[in-house]
Amino acid sequence: MSEPRTFTRRQILGGALVAAAAGAAGYAAVSRPWQAVRSGSASAVRRGEGILVLVTLYGGNDGLNTVIPAADPAYQRGRGALAFSPAEVHDLGDGLGFHPSLAALARRWKEGTLAVVRGVGYPQPNRSHFRSMDIWQSGVPDRQEVTGWIGRWLDTETPDPLRALSLGPNLPRLLQGATTSGSAVPSMSANGATPFGGALARLDRPAPGEPALLARVRQTGTDLLAVEAALAKAGPDASSPDRSTGPLAQQLDVVAGAITAGLPTRVYAVSLGGFDTHAGEKATQARLLGEVDAALDRFLTSVSADARGRHAVVVVYTEFGRRVAANASGGTDHGTAGPVLVLGEGVRGGFVGDEPSLTDLDDGDLVMTTDFRSVYATLLDRVLDVDPVTALGRPWPVLPFV
Amino acid sequence: MAVRDDLAHLFRRAAFGASAAELDAAEQAGYEATVDRLLALDSPDGPGDAIPAPVFPPLPSKDDARAAVQWWLRRMAATAVPLREKIALFWHGHFATSIEKVKSAALMVAQNEVLRRQGAGDFGELTLAVAKDPAMLVWLDSNTNKVGHPNENFARELMELFTLGIGQYSESDVREAARCFTGWTFDRRSGSFVFRPGQHDNGVKTVLGSTGNLAGEDVIRLATTHPASARFVAAKVWSHFAYPVAVDDPVLDPLVAAYGSSLDVAALLRATFLAPEFLSDAARNGLVKQPVEYVVGAARALGVDAGGAEVVPVLNQLGQVPFAPPSVGGWPQNGYWLSTATAAARARFAARLVAAADLSAVASATPAARVEAVARLLSVVWTPPTRDALAAVAADPKAVVRLALVSPEYVVA
Numbered sequence: 029m030s031e032p033r034t035f036t037r038r039q040i041l042g043g044a045l046v047a048a049a050a051g052a053a054g055y056a057a058v059s060r061p062w063q064a065v066r067s068g069s070a071s072a073v074r075r076g077e078g079i080l081v082l083v084t085l086y087g088g089n090d091g092l093n094t095v096i097p098a099a100d101p102a103y104q105r106g107r108g109a110l111a112f113s114p115a116e117v118h119d120l121g122d123g124l125g126f127h128p129s130l131a132a133l134a135r136r137w138k139e140g141t142l143a144v145v146r147g148v149g150y151p152q153p154n155r156s157h158f159r160s161m162d163i164w165q166s167g168v169p170d171r172q173e174v175t176g177w178i179g180r181w182l183d184t185e186t187p188d189p190l191r192a193l194s195l196g197p198n199l200p201r202l203l204q205g206a207t208t209s210g211s212a213v214p215s216m217s218a219n220g221a222t223p224f225g226g227a228l229a230r231l232d233r234p235a236p237g238e239p240a241l242l243a244r245v246r247q248t249g250t251d252l253l254a255v256e257a258a259l260a261k262a263g264p265d266a267s268s269p270d271r272s273t274g275p276l277a278q279q280l281d282v283v284a285g286a287i288t289a290g291l292p293t294r295v296y297a298v299s300l301g302g303f304d305t306h307a308g309e310k311a312t313q314a315r316l317l318g319e320v321d322a323a324l325d326r327f328l329t330s331v332s333a334d335a336r337g338r339h340a341v342v343v344v345y346t347e348f349g350r351r352v353a354a355n356a357s358g359g360t361d362h363g364t365a366g367p368v369l370v371l372g373e374g375v376r377g378g379f380v381g382d383e384p385s386l387t388d389l390d391d392g393d394l395v396m397t398t399d400f401r402s403v404y405a406t407l408l409d410r411v412l413d414v415d416p417v418t419a420l421g422r423p424w425p426v427l428p429f430v
Numbered sequence: 431m432a433v434r435d436d437l438a439h440l441f442r443r444a445a446f447g448a449s450a451a452e453l454d455a456a457e458q459a460g461y462e463a464t465v466d467r468l469l470a471l472d473s474p475d476g477p478g479d480a481i482p483a484p485v486f487p488p489l490p491s492k493d494d495a496r497a498a499v500q501w502w503l504r505r506m507a508a509t510a511v512p513l514r515e516k517i518a519l520f521w522h523g524h525f526a527t528s529i530e531k532v533k534s535a536a537l538m539v540a541q542n543e544v545l546r547r548q549g550a551g552d553f554g555e556l557t558l559a560v561a562k563d564p565a566m567l568v569w570l571d572s573n574t575n576k577v578g579h580p581n582e583n584f585a586r587e588l589m590e591l592f593t594l595g596i597g598q599y600s601e602s603d604v605r606e607a608a609r610c611f612t613g614w615t616f617d618r619r620s621g622s623f624v625f626r627p628g629q630h631d632n633g634v635k636t637v638l639g640s641t642g643n644l645a646g647e648d649v650i651r652l653a654t655t656h657p658a659s660a661r662f663v664a665a666k667v668w669s670h671f672a673y674p675v676a677v678d679d680p681v682l683d684p685l686v687a688a689y690g691s692s693l694d695v696a697a698l699l700r701a702t703f704l705a706p707e708f709l710s711d712a713a714r715n716g717l718v719k720q721p722v723e724y725v726v727g728a729a730r731a732l733g734v735d736a737g738g739a740e741v742v743p744v745l746n747q748l749g750q751v752p753f754a755p756p757s758v759g760g761w762p763q764n765g766y767w768l769s770t771a772t773a774a775a776r777a778r779f780a781a782r783l784v785a786a787a788d789l790s791a792v793a794s795a796t797p798a799a800r801v802e803a804v805a806r807l808l809s810v811v812w813t814p815p816t817r818d819a820l821a822a823v824a825a826d827p828k829a830v831v832r833l834a835l836v837s838p839e840y841v842v843a
Contacts (some may be wrong), residue, residue: 044549086757087757133527149663155586155595155601156586156590157757157758157759158591158757158759159596181581189770195771196749196771197746197747197748197749197769197771197772197775198749198766198767198769198770198771198772198830199766199769200764204765209765211769211770211771212769212770212771212772213770213771214747214771214774214775222773222774222777222778223777223778223832224777224781224829224832224833225817227829227833228777228833228836229821230818230819231815231816231819231820231833231836231837233815233819235813235814235815238813238838239711239715239842240715240763241715241716241718241768241838241842242715242813242838242839242842243838244717244765244768245768245773245837245838245841245842246838247675248768248770248772248773249836251770251773252771252773252774252790255770256774263592265503281545301756301757302530306571306574306581306583307571307574307581329715354582355579355580356574356576356578356579356581357571357574357575357579357581359571359581361581361582361583362582391601419662
């Protein structure tokens with residue numbers, strides 16, 4: 029594996045790569061027209077076979093204490109007792125290090141299969157969990173939008189309840205389209221097949237002209253039977269996940285089982301909550317990031333031997349980072365931009381984008397350096413193999429992490 | 431005589447459904463009189479009060495949360511004042527507080543009593559009571575909000591989620607309001623609110639256009655009497671009792687007028703149930719039952735214990751466990767409850783409920799009459815496709831009832 033590389037705005041702009049579109053200020057990116065020729069070694073994700081695994085961290089994970097500028101005096105000043113010393117973090121180079129809990133991810137960084145997209149955010153950051161998560165999941169920062177960016181991709185594909193699966197009881201906005209939506213499967217599906225499925229199949233036949241919510245009830249019943257039939261083939265991993273691990277690992281066990289069973293699913297959505305660390309952050313974040321670290325490592329190990337699983341790309345994001353300055357409760361309040369982690373055999377490891385300045389702040393908050401829609405455009409283009417414009421409404425520079 | 435379908439709809443929204451006998455009586459009384467009877471929220475609740483309140487051991491345990499949930503579900507199923515429980519459930523989703531962080535079922539139940547007792551009164555007083563409620567003080571970190579180091583968590587959610595909505599306040603209002611709430615905490619032993627003057631910021635603050643040495647009580651008053659607050663509250667109520675709307679929808683005008691300067695929640699609800707749009711098709715087909723409403727309503731209709739130990743995992747699979755909302759934003763609506771996973775959970779719940787129920791009212795009918803017998807049992811009206819599907823399994827009383835419980839007509843409130 030190659031050593032992790034760093035793509036910064038300066039290097040990209042100064043190098044042979046084509047500069048980001050003028051006017052799209054301040055992020056490191058490569059302009060890449062849709063369906064441009066792919067450089068041979070650039071991607072191990074084969075066309076049409078990429079599988080996207082989106083990991084949502086609810087509550088606003090503290091990015092500055094995830095990818096940590098430990099040597100920066102401004103970080104030490106702002107964070108005080110919450111700060112980690114350079115000796116405590118897993119060194120990533122560039123003056124940055126992973127949180128001590130992220131040992132397995134640090135190993136994958138060294139192997140070159142983990143990219144850190146730095147300073148990811150959107151213009152005019154909103155500090156509400158709900159509005160900000162809506163923005164991240166819809167991909168639309170400037171107006172209310174009920175569909176998700178994956179949902180709008182689903183709208184353009186032939187309807188298939190298996191195309192996008194969310195783990196957990198309720199469907200996130202992410203997978204909600206205008207005319208179709210993904211399916212939700214419980215992470216603990218050890219309950220066996222749905223009872224009276226035959227009667228349900230008859231009840232839930234489409235009834236044209238029905239009010240939307242009633243039609244939706246019938247649709248989910250029909251989809252359930254299709255999803256269940258497919259998952260029944262997914263083997264022991266999907267039907268009896270290891271109950272000794274945490275909720276994220278349990279969800280990812282089902283995903284691993286579904287991938288190795290050959291389900292046609294292209295997008296999986298999993299999540300972990302509890303990152304809203306206004307108080308007592310150190311212990312809480314250490315525990316949660318430890319769970320993330322173990323769960324992702326376990327998942328990537330289990331799919332790496334699989335011919336399809338090698339094309340899985342895992343993306344970890346949250347609705348916002350936290351303020352640079354800690355509060356008096358041993359925690360941090362809602363902030364703005366943060367790192368997005370991208371992992372997988374087909375991922376080009378290294379830093380992407382510039383680290384936000386810790387001194388040139390906007391009212392105490394980090395200024396974003398990479399627009400989140402560039403991350404999505406890259407995933408649509410390189411992993412889902414579609415024109416990003418259909419889901420994002422306009423082109424965005426594609427980043428060099430896949 | 432009032433239209434039976436209108437009354438059934440009213441009972442689904444203002445209660446947990448109605449039995450055929452309740453609908454008979456309501457038909458005699460009339461629609462408006464039934465609204466007023468449901469709104470007689472000071473009536474004694476013998477059956478509800480007879481459900482023994484949970485007793486928690488001095489050391490919190492994992493069983494406490496389940497005991498609290500089981501108690502409330504049973505209370506909802508038994509109550510003679512169902513709208514009061516619906517209002518408590520509504521405010522629980524509005525002032526959404528979770529035991530996941532509060533870590534004390536006793537504090538959660540104490541908050542629940544505040545919502546039940548004050549839920550239909552003055553919204554300003556309710557908001558103040560919730561702001562001083564120990565579970566809320568823990569949940570949004572008010573108890574660590576001190577002069578010089580304000581914690582903005584409560585101040586932000588107060589304006590964004592509880593009283594005004596995004597766009598009606600500035601970031602500066604949030605920061606300044608947080609200073610006003612410094613020193614608000616509670617006594618762990620007594621579980622009572624305490625103001626600590628030494629931790630309070632006595633400087634001049636500016637919140638929502640008012641400047642002075644403002645206290646937390648001033649911020650609650652400024653926020654709940656702010657010109658944008660009435661429509662915000664009205665939209666929230668209408669969205670949960672009729673169908674989802676935006677704050678600028680004209681359907682809210684009479685609700686805002688009824689709510690008035692006394693911030694009268696009961697009057698707002700009365701205006702909701704008496705609005706012509708409340709009986710429109712948009713309203714009848716406009717809400718999916720929340721899982722708690724679904725479980726309690728089905729258990730009530732079938733005469734089965736709503737608070738059995740097996741119900742908590744069902745609610746978990748359906749995505750709504752009382753005292754554990756997913757976030758301070760409460761539970762989303764409608765499409766959120768309709769996924770392949772919740773469809774499976776409803777089917778399993780229906781199968782188990784029917785296995786425990788006395789179905790003689792259905793079994794005693796001839797197979798040909800059973801589909802209508804189930805409609806009476808659940809107070810719903812079938813559409814032709816559902817009627818056909820139910821008729822196909824009507825030979826087996828259990829099969830027809832469990833299929834009815836997952837039908838679109840029953841799942842949509």
